[in-house]
Amino acid sequence: MPTTLRIHPAVVEAREKLAKGREKLRKQHNSGTPGVQVCAHFTDLLEGMVVELFNAVIADAPEDQREKIKQHFCVVAHSGFGRREMAPYSDVDVMLLHSIRSEEAALPIIRQFSQHLYDLGLDVGFSARTVSQAISMAMQDTTVLTSLSESRCIAGNAELFERFDNQFRWYVKRRWKKLLPGIENARREERTEFGETVFLLEPNVKRSRGGLRDIQLVRWLGFCRFGESEPKLLEQAGHLLKDDLKKLRAARDFLLWLRNDLHFSQGKAADLLDKTEQLRLAELQNRPPQEGLLPVEQFMREYFQHTSNVREIVNSFAELCRPQFPLWWLLEPLLTHQFEGDFRVGPRTIKCTKQGLAKMRRDLGEVLRLVDLANLYNKRIDHGTWRTIREAVSQMPPADPSEPLREDISKLFLSLLSQPARLGELLRRLHELRVLEQIIPAVSHTRSLLQFNAYHRYTVDEHTLRAVEYLTKLKDDRGVPGEVYRGIKQKRVLHLAMLLHDLGKGYVEDHSEVGRRLAEQTGHRLGLSKDETEATMLLVHKHLRMSHLAQQHDISDDEVVVQFAVEVGSPELLQMLYVLTLADLAAVGPGVLNDWKKELLTDLYHHTLRLLSSESPATAMTARRRARMDELLAATANFSDRAWLKKQIEVLPSSSLYAGNAAEVVSQLERLRKLSPSDAVAWSKYQAERNVVEYAVGTYDQITPGIFHKLTGALSSQRQQILSAEINTLADGLVLDRFYVQDRDYSGAPPENRRQEVCRALEQALTTASQGEPTFRRTWQDRSQATDSRAQHLPTRVSFDNNTAERFTIVAVFAYDRMGLLYTITRALFELELSVSIAKIGTHLDQVVDVFYVTTLGGAKIVDEKRLEEIRAKLLAAIESMPAA
Structure with a gap:
């Protein structure tokens, strides 16, 4: 209650208007009102409130000071507020421009007005400056420059704003060559942070490449270079293609609608289009089924089409805005040479002559001729030439895939493909300009x-x-x-x-x-x-x-x-x-x-x-195995029990047969020879070339039930990311299991004491009578709950393969990765009374594909369909019962 009394009545009234206004706009948005209109209506709502708060400051001033305030102050909306594109929870950028030389004299008005704005509960970007201060800041700070390039006066002395605007434009016009790189660099840094490619699968709709910020970049560059930020006026002046203007407007309307929905959905400023939001929006749009494409894939395809268009237009427009070497037209004949009358090849670029441009406008073959030449000469294609290609291809009808290409076009394209010099860059441009689909529909x-x-x-x-x-x-x-x-x-x-x-x-x-x-x-x-x-x-x-x-x-x-x-x-x-x-x-x-x-x-x-x-792969393989076994037998010469070692070597699976040089393999077998049936021994080796640690565990199969899942549980509880595993049963019931892991707590080689700690955990997992369920320790490095929640939309699958391996059924599990997953799967396989011989664990971003070579306890394949379905159901149930995070 006391807090409410301290807030100015005008602010209290404005708060109520803001809440009611947002709710009204939410209903308009839900009813299908275009995003640009919702933003304009919200801007009008905010503008009215800001003006009322400024008027409240004037009303609270002594009567003899009121006209002076109106004369010396004006309220300037800039950035999104200035261009009338305010999303429901956007921050409000307001500048209080004044002509009072004494800061002390202006301070009471500045404090009172800014306090009203902050009390409103909005995220406010507020500044108070004189004309000279505002211009000086803009010339030094790119963010201020771009923000003030989209300004308009909403209250106070309009003549004061006009004076600022005229001077600001004059300074920008004089210094545009110095200012332009700063604008591009600032945007480039932002894209690097929020997504340099438009095809990022969880983009920021405002700041990622091709998003709203890039549309704004066209306005900023246009203002700086040509003195005009409105795309329509830039098009009328010939700086933007008519088709580009149409695409920019379509992208703006779509992205503004999308951003509005994200704000309304989350009740706050929210620009990240994560997978959860993608699914929600796709469902909201109720798109008709399309064969081979999920609704969410259809929705994101539309998003990427818009952002791709924005990227291409921005790249082209930015190139147009950049300053050209002033005397280039004099030096060009001296520094370039003509190629067949159609092209000029310079030190860094290749461009078309007037004759070449005329040919290119009507012939796809000329486009390929140019691109092939650029690849052979390893030169960048001039911007003006690319612009001509964009215009020409936009007029071409879609290609017919059943028709063969003209022979000259085919030869030129294949010539392009044969040279790697600039191939990646050129194919990307051909794709952006829709040339590639003319060749490969x-x-x-x-x-x-x-x-x-x-x-x-x-x-x-x-x-x-x-x-x-x-x-x-x-x-x-x-x-x-x-x-x-x-x-x-x-x-x-x-x-x-x-x-x-x-x-x-x-x-x-x-x-x-x-x-x-x-x-x-x-x-x-x-x-x-x-x-x-x-x-x-x-x-x-x-x-x-x-x-x-x-x-x-x-x-x-x-x-x-x-x-x-x-x-x-x-x-x-x-x-x-x-x-x-x-x-x-x-x-x-x-x-x-x-x-x-x-x-x-x-x-x-x-x-x-x-x-x-070799002449026969199968014969070569047999010979290779025999030669390896002979090599191992020769390495047993200095060991006392050569007969025991020979017996083990004769049954070694291929994975152990080639696990290191001959001396290492025999030395490992000798370790196993000294084991008692109730013992387990573990050792490790860091493989620098693969950046993995190999953990080997030797024991007897009678030591405990479920050896494999207990070992995976021990490794996972020690925060080891298991990349691959081999389960080898040797002669006399000996077991030799190998795991290839990366330690989540270390980058590169873990220290020796860490590896010894993991070895002890592996040995104890088999020799300690009852340890209960392993615990999987988390750290701040683990994925967040929010990330894990998205995984619920990814299907878990179990498939079987009885064809690839002669002696095994291959079980593949496709699931979302989380701590303890491998332990859960291997425990379920143990409870299903299956014997695991080989395991391959593949992690791809957040998705895992775990593959197990299994047999029955009697060593047979599982071929019965009912039994396979039982295994599938058990594995799916075990995985689905795991906590999401």
Whole structure:
């Protein structure tokens, strides 16, 4: 009550108006009122309140001072308030402009007015400045400059504001060349923080690339360069294309509606479009079913189409605004040379002559000729030339996928694909300008196509372009991937397959099958030879095969690798599939292609290459295994019980057979020889090249029931992220389990005492009579409750494979990652009386794919359908019963 009495009556009245006004606007929004209108109405509401509060200050002043206040002060709305785009919980930017030289004399008015604004309960950005102070601040601070570029007087002395506005514009006009880079740099820094790509799957609708801030950037750049911020006036002056203005307005209307809804939904300023909000908004829009696409994927596709348009327009407009070298028209003939009358090639750029521009406006082949030339010369294409291409392609009808391309266009495109120099950059521009879909029509389907899962971070088209960019950067890589990439002769086949590999997404059928058909269609359209078409089809069809083998199967298993070698068929195709797989993983999101996965894929590549280089892969594999066993037997020469060691070596599975050099393998077996049936021993080794710790545990199978799930529980409780596991049963009931982990509490190699602590926990898990359920310790590094809540929308799946492995049923579990998940799964497998022989744990962002090679306790495959369904139901129930966080 006392607090209310201290608040000015005008503020109390304004608060009531604000609450009623917001509620009224919420109803208008829910009834379908366009976002721009809701924002304008809210701006009017706020403007009325701010004016009333200023008038209250005047009314409270002594009568003889009131006219003086009106004469010396004016209230200026700027930023979103100035351009009349206020969202329901936006902050309000107000400047009290005054002409009183003495700050002390102006202070009482400033204090009272600012206090009224803050008491209103809004997030207020308030400043009080003279004309000279405001202009001086704007010339020094980019944020102030851009904010004041969208100003209007709402109360007080309009002539004072006009004086400020005229002087401000005059200073900006004089200094635009210095001011312009600051505006671009500030926006670039903001995009880096909030999302540099428009295809970020949880974007900030205001600050991420292509969002509202980029639309505002057009206004700021226009004001700075041309003295005008209104896009309509910029279009009338010829600085914006008519089609660009139309797209900017459509994007603004959509994004303002979206931001309004986020604010109303959360009752506060909220600009993050996370997965929960995406699902809610998609349901709210009640979109009709579309084959192969979820409603949320349809909604986000529309979002990305708008933000993509904004990005392209902003890039083009920013280039137009940048200052040109003043004497370039004199120096150009001296520093450039003409190419066939149509192009001029300079030190850094290539551009079209007037003759070349005229040809380009009517012929797609000329566009490809230019792009191919830019790639061969490794030059950037001039902005004016790109602008002509944008205008020309917008007039072209959609391409017919059944029609073959003109031979000259096909040759030029294939020539472009064969050179990595600027390929990634040029393909990205061709995609942005809709040229790429004129060549490969199926590309249009993937434009802005979202995959609503926790695995992919980008849309399909952005993922594809990033994959191509990764490939072309391999030309400078000093490791095995770079060596392989540089050795590939048919780079155009590789790059084409990379472009096509995910074109089958967004359909009901498996995308690899759809992609294979599209690859065949594209091969015919481009006039590829039969061999090139078949190679492209195989790479697209099998683009996931190598990744799945390395991450989900036992690549030390002879049968698995021999089968893969037969599928690939040739060393050259293997080379292309290897680097294509690396690029595919790298383009999923930051950190997805880690050292561990790269090493696994490289091992599989080398292993398969050796087989393909022999006359018979199966014979070569048998010979390799026999040679390895002979090597191990030779290493037992200095041990006392060679007969025991030989017996163990004869039954070693491949994963243990090649687990280190011969001396290391025999030394580990010797450790096991000294064990008693009631003992367990654990040891560790840090593998720097993979940035993982290998923990090995030796014991007898009779020591305790459920050895594997107890060990996984011990590791998880010690905050070890398990990447892979091998469960090996040797002769005489000996068990040798290996786990490859990364310590969540350390970056790089954990200290020796930490590794000893984990080893003790592993031994105690098997030798201590009853430890109860393990506890999984959390730290601030774990995902938040909010992140975990989104996972409830991701389906948990269990699948079975009885074809890949001769002796095992392969169980794959697809689930959202959380602490204790692996323990829950392995415990359920134990309770189902299944024996686990191999485990592969793949984590992709927030999604895991855990794969287990299992048999019955008697060592048989599980083939009965009822039994398989029982296993599926048990695993799903166990996972679903876990807490969300």
